[in-house]
Amino acid sequence: RENSEMSPQLYGKLIFDKAGKNIQWEKSLQQMVLGKLDSNMQKNKTGPFLTQYTIVSLKWMKDLNVRQGIIKSIEKNIGSNIFDLGLSNFLLTRLQRQEKQKQ
Structure with missing residues (x-):
C-alpha cells in the first residue's frame, strides 16, 4: 500500500541510491582483488606474468x-x-x- 502512494520521483531516487551503493561495493572489491594480485606478483617476483x-x-x-x-x-x-x-x-x-x- 505504501508503494502505491509513493511518488514516482521518490521511488526513482530510492532505486538510484541503492544502485549507487552497489557500485561503490564493486569498486572496493575490484581494488581489493587488484591489491592482492599486485602483492602476489611482488612476492613471487613474476612481474606482469601471473x-x-x-x-x-x-x-x-x-x-x-x-x-x-x-x-x-x-x-x-x-x-x-x-x-x-x-x-x-x-x-x-x-x-x-x-x-x-x-x-
Whole structure:
C-alpha cells in the first residue's frame, strides 16, 4: 500500500541510491582483488606474468600423467632433450597411423 502512494520521483531516487551503493561495493572489491594480485606478483617476483614457469611446467607434467624420472630415462635413451622432438610431429604421425589402421 505504501508503494502505491509513493511518488514516482521518490521511488526513482530510492532505486538510484541503492544502485549507487552497489557500485561503490564493486569498486572496493575490484581494488581489493587488484591489491592482492599486485602483492602476489611482488612476492613471487613474476612481474606482469601471473605464474612462474616452474609451476606451469609441473602442471603440464601432472596433466600428461608423466613422471619426471620417465622423461629423464627417455632423454638418456634418445640422447637429446625430449622437448626438441616437437609435439606437432608426434601428433601428426599418431593421427596418420590411426587413419591407416581404420582403412
